[in-house]
Amino acid sequence: MSARVVETITPAAALVSCVMSSFKASNRLPSLISHCLLSLSLRSITFSPSLSQQFRLVSSHSTGPSSGTFMEVVKAALGQVSATQERAALRAEQKSYSYLQIVASALNISNILHNEVAITAPAGCTRTTNEVVNVSRYLHGARVGIVAKPSAEFVSAVLGTWLSGGVAVPLALSYPETELLHVMNDSDVSMILSTQEHHETMKNVAAKCSAKVSVIPTVTSMPPNNNCNEHSGREAVNLVAELIREIEDSCLLKGDDPALILYTSGTTGKPKGVVHTHKSIIAQVQILTEAWEYTSNDQLLNCLPLHHVHGLFNALFAPLYAGAAVEFMPKFSVRGVWQRWRDSYPKDGNKADDAITLFTGVPTMYTRLLQGFQTMDADLQKASASAANQLRLMMCGSSALPYPVMKQWEDITGHRLLERYGMTEFVMALSNPLHGLRKGGTVGKPLPRVEVKILAEDGSEVVRMGVGELCVRSPSLFKEYWKQPKVTKESFIDGGFFKTGDTVTMDEDGYYIILGRTNADIMKVGGYKLSALEIEAVLLEHEAVLECCVLGLSDEDYGEIVCAIVVPNADAKRSAEQELKPVITLADLCDWSKERLAPYKIPTKLFLWDSLPRNAMGKVNKKEIRKLLEQRP
Numbered sequence: 364m365s366a367r368v369v370e371t372i373t374p375a376a377a378l379v380s381c382v383m384s385s386f387k388a389s390n391r392l393p394s395l396i397s398h399c400l401l402s403l404s405l406r407s408i409t410f411s412p413s414l415s416q417q418f419r420l421v422s423s424h425s426t427g428p429s430s431g432t433f434m435e436v437v438k439a440a441l442g443q444v445s446a447t448q449e450r451a452a453l454r455a456e457q458k459s460y461s462y463l464q465i466v467a468s469a470l471n472i473s474n475i476l477h478n479e480v481a482i483t484a485p486a487g488c489t490r491t492t493n494e495v496v497n498v499s500r501y502l503h504g505a506r507v508g509i510v511a512k513p514s515a516e517f518v519s520a521v522l523g524t525w526l527s528g529g530v531a532v533p534l535a536l537s538y539p540e541t542e543l544l545h546v547m548n549d550s551d552v553s554m555i556l557s558t559q560e561h562h563e564t565m566k567n568v569a570a571k572c573s574a575k576v577s578v579i580p581t582v583t584s585m586p587p588n589n590n591c592n593e594h595s596g597r598e599a600v601n602l603v604a605e606l607i608r609e610i611e612d613s614c615l616l617k618g619d620d621p622a623l624i625l626y627t628s629g630t631t632g633k634p635k636g637v638v639h640t641h642k643s644i645i646a647q648v649q650i651l652t653e654a655w656e657y658t659s660n661d662q663l664l665n666c667l668p669l670h671h672v673h674g675l676f677n678a679l680f681a682p683l684y685a686g687a688a689v690e691f692m693p694k695f696s697v698r699g700v701w702q703r704w705r706d707s708y709p710k711d712g713n714k715a716d717d718a719i720t721l722f723t724g725v726p727t728m729y730t731r732l733l734q735g736f737q738t739m740d741a742d743l744q745k746a747s748a749s750a751a752n753q754l755r756l757m758m759c760g761s762s763a764l765p766y767p768v769m770k771q772w773e774d775i776t777g778h779r780l781l782e783r784y785g786m787t788e789f790v791m792a793l794s795n796p797l798h799g800l801r802k803g804g805t806v807g808k809p810l811p812r813v814e815v816k817i818l819a820e821d822g823s824e825v826v827r828m829g830v831g832e833l834c835v836r837s838p839s840l841f842k843e844y845w846k847q848p849k850v851t852k853e854s855f856i857d858g859g860f861f862k863t864g865d866t867v868t869m870d871e872d873g874y875y876i877i878l879g880r881t882n883a884d885i886m887k888v889g890g891y892k893l894s895a896l897e898i899e900a901v902l903l904e905h906e907a908v909l910e911c912c913v914l915g916l917s918d919e920d921y922g923e924i925v926c927a928i929v930v931p932n933a934d935a936k937r938s939a940e941q942e943l944k945p946v947i948t949l950a951d952l953c954d955w956s957k958e959r960l961a962p963y964k965i966p967t968k969l970f971l972w973d974s975l976p977r978n979a980m981g982k983v984n985k986k987e988i989r990k991l992l993e994q995r996p
């Protein structure tokens with residue numbers, strides 16, 4: 364029996380059930396790519412009856428495993444596809460890209476990788492290229508760095524890497540060279556796929572770590588006002604036939620093989636490479652699709668970077684998995700977002716064909732959108748609020764959503780933001796419900812198939828309403844920290860629960876409350892353990908406060924003291940300037956806080972800043988700020 368047959372027998376059963384149940388895949392799929400490509404191809408290709416006949420002809424001649432195996436199911440499913448409109452999978456910069464175009468480009472990239480990366484099978488690998496026919500593309504888990512703004516090119520580079528048996532390493536465009544080199548050296552990238560605009564820069568960087576660089580070819584977009592038939596005829600048939608061969612090749616992958624390495628933001632230490640497998644990725648997209656009911660009727664506006672899980676999973680992989688369309692706005696623009704919503708739902712009550720139905724963002728995005736809203740005239744405000752109201756779902760996460768922002772957003776748009784909690788290592792674990800009560804200040808309950816527990820410092824399990832470290836077990840859990848077996852081992856407790864490093868508690872209804880990163884947000888002040896997030900939430904209610912950051916500074920007497928950094932809002936600044944007095948003093952703040960905070964939680968140090976230094980995900984690196992403040996004379 365050939366190696367291919369061995370590899371494909373188990374997934375075959377999984378795929379049968381997947382196809383039979385309207386493409387809701389089972390957990391045993393061998394790789395995300397197989398499923399994505401299956402769904403993509405099924406949803407996108409225009410088949411006239413004659414084409415279906417042609418296709419059956421092609422497929423029956425293709426060299427695949429015998430009847431009943433993985434590819435037979437795909438071929439049968441494809442053969443049954445009736446005439447459907449070719450729809451957009453992605454939109455960016457006024458262009459639309461069909462699923463088929465993305466897939467075609469992924470195939471192209473797979474060819475580039477095949478030609479450029481000479482890979483030998485690692486020692487101990489039983490799946491050598493000699494054992495099977497037509498698997499010369501297989502990269503045996505070689506890392507491929509991807510440098511592209513959110514675009515069709517980015518998506519096809521990831522899919523092309525997976526098709527080739529490579530591991531995708533999305534690289535941040537914003538990284539300074541030293542950080543980029545750290546990530547590239549740490550992950551040992553063999554090849555960088557970059558778009559033309561970053562090619563020269565990447566050539567210079569890659570030369571320093573002996574990686575090759577290749578340009579991601581521009582993905583062909585759909586012709587304007589013509590949604591179908593661009594790939595009709597033999598071209599489509601040939602593409603699909605090639606796609607099938609690629610899927611066959613990708614059967615070499617096991618679910619447990621690495622697919623993706625994402626680097627943590629480094630807010631709690633040096634960035635670590637978090638390795639996700641095909642299995643953990645498919646599990647996560649299924650969980651999100653189920654929890655938030657993503658469907659092919661959805662269109663998501665994605666303004667997030669794609670080297671973090673929020674932008675990559677919640678706002679790209681999961682919607683694509685569900686057959687939805689994703690529209691990129693690579694540079695978040697307050698005007699642009701409001702405008703896009705107004706275009707989706709024009710005043711006359713109509714809904715545009717490409718109307719956005721889903722939005723997800725970090726809290727600072729909503730703060731900025733609210734500021735933008737305040738600057739509009741009454742008519743524009745009315746149109747904007749009404750348009751936003753018509754989206755199906757608006758979500759928020761990556762850091763704590765301040766209650767005043769949530770409240771104001773709901774007052775204006777009618778949407779109670781769905782706040783959820785996640786982390787690079789397991790993507791998403793807790794979420795407020797799609798249906799049912801969304802509680803401000805909480806991140807809801809475990810998502811489907813996710814288990815959590817709270818552990819006290821002595822390792823005992825904390826019961827209801829107690830405080831401790833959140834531990835997560837989920838099919839979406841990462842496999843390991845790249846090349847850090849010791850750190851990986853230390854991150855898990857018995858039973859396979861991952862220690863998040865976040866201190867949490869639970870309210871009377873079983874909703875989880877994030878108190879913050881144990882080593883950055885939990886302050887030890889004179890014997891009390893205080894949550895910086897809790898104090899921030901209160902200070903944000905002050906009328907002069909636009910943003911704030913609370914952290915503990917070392918102190919000889921108390922261990923730590925509570926320090927608040929406040930960014931005042933424009934109104935407060937203006938009236939302070941007119942009255943020639945400070946926007947807010949520590950004495951004012953203490954006075955105001957007395958009725959809202961216990962005495963030991965009231966800040967004893969205050970800084971007024973023009974803005975807070977935030978990373979691409981809107982997060983403040985408190986360790987860096989603390990270092991800076993403690994170094995001051």
Ligand SMILES: Nc1ncnc2c1ncn2[C@@H]1O[C@H](COP(=O)(O)OP(=O)(O)OP(=O)(O)O)[C@@H](O)[C@H]1O
Nearest residue numbers: 627628629630631761762763783784785786787877
């Ligand atoms: N809704 C939320 N409310 C509060 N905190 C959140 C929320 N969602 C995510 N977080 C915080 O973000 C963290 C995960 O972010 P990420 O995986 O990017 O790691 P990081 O803390 O930014 O970087 P590093 O792991 O390097 O420290 C969580 O552990 C939690 O502290």
